[in-house]
Every structure is written in C-alpha cells, then in structure tokens.
Amino acid sequence: MSRVVNRLANMNKTTRSSVFTYALVVGAFVILQLLRMTTGLGSVLEGQLIPICAYVTMALALNLVVGVSGELSLGHAGFMSIGAFLGCAAANGLAELIPFTPVRLGVAMVIGAALAGFFGFLIGIPVLRLNGDYLAIVTLAFGEIIKSVLTNTYLAVDKKGLHFSFLTDKNALEEGGLQLIRGPMGVMNTQRISTFTVGFVLVVITLVVIFNLVNSRTGRAIMAARDNRIAAESVGISVTKYKMIAFVTSAALAGAAGTLYGCSQTTFVATKFDFNTSILILVFVVLGGLGNMWGSVIAAAALTILPEALRQFADYRMLVYAIVLILVMLATNNPAIWGFFARLRERREEKKGGAAQ
C-alpha cells in the first residue's frame, strides 16, 4: 500500500492528474452500479445516467479543442447532432442485421463518429488556416446550418435501398420499409439501446484517447501550436495540421457522444442540439478549467444533474441554476480559497521534509 502511495507521490503532475481522472470515473461507475443493484437511484438520477455520460464525453471532447488546442468552437452541439441523427439512423437500420444491441450501438457510434469527424475536417480546411476568432464564428454558423438541414432531412430504408429527400416524407416505401429520419419530427428509435455501461465505456475510451494523444508527439505539437504559432513553425511543426488533428478528433468524439445520447431517447428532434446546447457544453469546460480533464468530468456531471435536482423550485429553477453557477465560479476563482489549499500543500511538504531529515 505504501509503495502505491510512494509511486503516486513521485509521479509528475500530468500523470497524477490522469490517474486521478480514471479513478474518479471508474469509482463513480462502480458506486452508481452498486447503488442501482441494491437500493436503486430514484427515477430522476436513473434517467440522467446516459445523458451524463454523453455530456461528460462532450465536455472532454470540447476541452481538447478549447483547452489543449486553444481554439474556440461554438458549434459542438452540431457535431453531436450529426452523431445522434446519423448514428441512430444507422442503429435502427441495422436492427435486423446485428441483433446483439451493444455491438449494434458500437457500430452506430463508429458511424456517427466518422461522419462527425468528416464534417469537422470539412470545416477545418478553410478555417484552421486563419488566426483568431474565425473558428468560433464559423462553428457557430455550422451549428445553426446543420440544425436546419437535419430538420428538413427525410431518410428511409426498404428492400430497394436508402431513400433520401429534403422535401417530403412521402417516399414510396415498399412493405417493411422503415423511416429513419423524419424531418421536423426527428428520429424515433425502435429500441432504446443505450445503456449506462456503454456510456461508461465511451467515457473511458474518450479519456484514453485524449490523455494518450496529449502525452505524445502529436499532443506536444498541438500545445506548441497553441502556445506560440511562429515558434512552432520555426521548429518545423505544421500548425494547421495539428490544429486539424485536435479539431477532427474532438468532432468525432462528439459524434459518438451524440449517438449514445440519441439512442437513449425514444424520440428526439434537431432543435434539441441548438446554440444553447453548444454554450452549455462550453460552460462545462470553462467551469471545470481549460485543459483540466477531471474538472470537465465533474462539471459536466454536476451541471447535468443540477437542473433535474432543482425541479422542486419549479418556476425558479433556472434562476437557482444561474445563481449556483455564479457562486461556483466565484468560489473556484477565489484567491482566498486557492491560498488555503496552497498553505495546506506547503504544510504537507514541510512535514515530508521534516520526516526526511
């Protein structure tokens, strides 16, 4: 046991923070599963488990762009909606082909992630060559465009193949045909195949991808491009390429989170993934701290439960939500509180120093 403690103490800061994040996520999963098996969680929390996993993934993905790569994206809900619509459409379409639901969900997530990543790539080509706030503006527009496009998309499948239209759902379907995306009515899932376990696995995969990416040659280059563009280019690092890698990876993870979220709902519409959702995810990232992954996990989980937990305030719910948010921001940025923790750390180190003498 003491050996483990020693190893933890000797780790550098980044390794320690990633170990803590894994422990946090796995611990929370084990506790919640135990509670579910024994006493039950109550319907409110039970219903929020999968959305929490989806939003935690979203927050981690956005943190890769905002915190690690230093670019502002205001359209991440757009990538989430691509994942939700196309991933869930794929899941429903593949229902007969792959009867085993976790595998079907996995395949759907891969499809959702790939398509969201592809759209991220398309947006990145013109925008990531520029400096400054262009990415924020273009992603904001992208989020709105994708919402409008998906609201007017009709997709159906039957024995002849896929039917696609922007105009009408009156596709001449053969018998046994299936409406996958029904325009303004959104997607209706035949089965809700998302489970908490799959959500947990997605969060862990996201953490592995992000931590391993950041602590590698590629991640170093991404952070170098953020810290000093001219210096990065002067040592032979192509800034555009690495900003693109961060952005596409983030978009793909957001797509997978969208599939997870979509497949947990009986039905959902494109307007669910609007500008407000993008900002909400940005709030998770800012509240948790830029580049701080465990902060994103906690902020996303807490702020997803909070509106549900505040239902007793009825009409004043959003008011209380805003007040809590402001208080948390004030508290986490409070120098007095930081000073308190710094003193604690100093005292601990003094003790350690004394023991060594």
Add this chain to the structure above:
Amino acid sequence: MSRTPKEPVKLVPVPSTNKIPERDIDKSPILECRHLGIDFGGLAAVKDFNMAIGRTEIAGLIGPNGAGKTTVFNLLTKVYQPTRGTILVDGVDTHNMNTVQVNKAGIARTFQNIRLFSNLSVEDNVKLGLHNHINYNMWSGILRLPRYWNAERLAHERAMELLSIFDMGYLAKYKAGSLPYGDQRKLEIVRALATNPSLLLLDEPAAGMNPSETAELMDNIVKIRDTFGIAILLIEHDMNLVMGICEGIAVLNFGQIIAKGTPDEIKNDPVVIEAYLGKRKEA
C-alpha cells in the same frame, strides 16, 4: 539522426565580395543570398542583400537599430516572403517554401523576443525541436504501441544530451516560462539545435546577459559549431562577442550592406564607424 548526404550542387558564380573561410572555400556555401530585398509598402526594408556563408563558418550580422537585421532573419526563415532576390540553402532555392519547409531544409533560429512554449516543460520544448526526428504516428501514440515507448525513450535521451550542452539537464522538469531570462535564451538555442539544422540563426543571443554569462555563451557557440559541424549566423550588439568569435562580418545600415570582412577589417572601416558614430565635423 545523421544528416543524409545531399547531391552536390553546381552553383552559378555570382559577382560579389562574399568572404567565406578558407577551409570552406572548396565546398559550396550553406547559405547564399542573391539580391535579396523586401518592401513594406513604399519602404524598402532590405535591398540588394548579397551574402554567402561557409559550411562551418561563424558569421555576424551587425548594424545600428532598425537597420533590418531581424528582417533578414525573417526573410531567411520565410516569416516574410521576399519581394526580390533568391535564397539558396545548400544550393536549393527556397522561393516556394514556407517556414516549416525551410526548417526541414536545414535552417533553425532563435528569436530576439524569446518565443518558448512557456506552458510546457523544458524537456518538452527540446522534444518539440526533435519533433520531425521522432518516428511514430498519432495512432501509435493513442494505442501506446511499442513504437511509441521506443521513440519516446530515444527522444528523452537525445533531449537530455542536448540540454547537457548548457548543463541544463537538471532543469528538464521545470516549466520553460519559469526559467530565468538567460536560461530561456539558452533553451531556445537548444530547441533550435534539436531540429538538426545545417545553419543556425541566433538573434541577439547575448541580450540581457552579464559579461561572464556572455563569455560562457561565446565558448558554447564555438563548441556547438565544432561539435555539430554547422554554420552559425548571429545578430548581436555586444561587440566583444561579435569581434571575438565571428570569422566574417556583414554590416547592415538602412537595409543595405555597407561593409563585409573579417573583424579587423570591420573595426577599422571608416564607413562602419560613420554608420555607428556619425561623421566627424570638418573643422
């Protein structure tokens, strides 16, 4: 990590007064600028800049403030695209290249106003210099394949080796931004060296250093040239440093070269003295 031998390039002789050390005279110069110039609007910041640097030469570029010295560096590294003229790096024309490609072609630089990756550790800064010599891709990194561990171990060893040039190994874990000014300048040199250049551009390496630090830096610049067998071009206002280690010196004033030669020739050149101190009033 060894440099791949390049095809010998036949050079067109240019009429210029380029002076390169005798030991380098039989080899093609590592850098050659022909009639280089750039305009900012109507202002010709650099005009008709001709220079050749030998393979293992330590060359100096001096001149009064605002003469265009840093602009020349920015032209060589393609931070600015030249309006006129040609830059040949090891005989290869760089006119279609960007900053990244010029670095791969063999030019590395430091900056007058330090540009480190200040939120990253000292070791990571050096590893970023090694970036193009670390051989594994993004997927090996994410999946932590054996390739990743091998390449990272090699990169770590190489980074520590490079840091030991300036005895900075013990600083490896610190944040680059938290280092004292002198160490930050040295770290920039180490990072530039890590890219395995054949020509190193140093923009005021001794700025902000005291005389003993400057003396140590002079020894280290010569040591770097001897160990790595590379050419070094430096901008510096400290004349002890310039006259002490540079073999060839070019003096720039108002964007034009006004004198070229050995330190002794430059010291006694009336044109140079006039540029720095002004003209003696005739009685």
